[in-house]
Amino acid sequence: MEAIDDEVIWQTSRTDIRGVELKNFKDGSDFTITFLDGSWCRLSCRSRRQLTRYLMRAPVLLAVVDLNQRQRRAVLDYADEIEMPDSVSPIITQNPCGHYNVDILLPGRITSAFGASEASLILDEEGRDIDFSDYHPEDF
Structure with a gap:
């Protein structure tokens, strides 16, 4: 793996x-972060959803063992499908709508040019992968 030389x-x-x-300005990838002291910054990121999801609300992180049996099986099957290394753990959060975000950061996909790229799926209570057309606003 190539070393990342960021500062x-x-x-x-x-x-x-x-x-x-x-902020859906020119290309729909901008966002503003406001800090407690009133200062703010405006940023742009192609992966805005992935980045801002963790900033907009403090997520409760779940472990695979916290999921029901069907959800657990779906996550483990997906991990096998994408060849997730044993050293990696899925990042699992539950959206307010009840769906579960499962993000897996694969070390082989991290580059200094693009940062971390993740493999993702969204599950329902039954452990089914949600079709994009059935996403709720909180799923984005």
């Missing part, structure tokens, strides 16, 4: 973020 130039705690607002 952190500034960072803050998640608790210092007051809110995130999506």
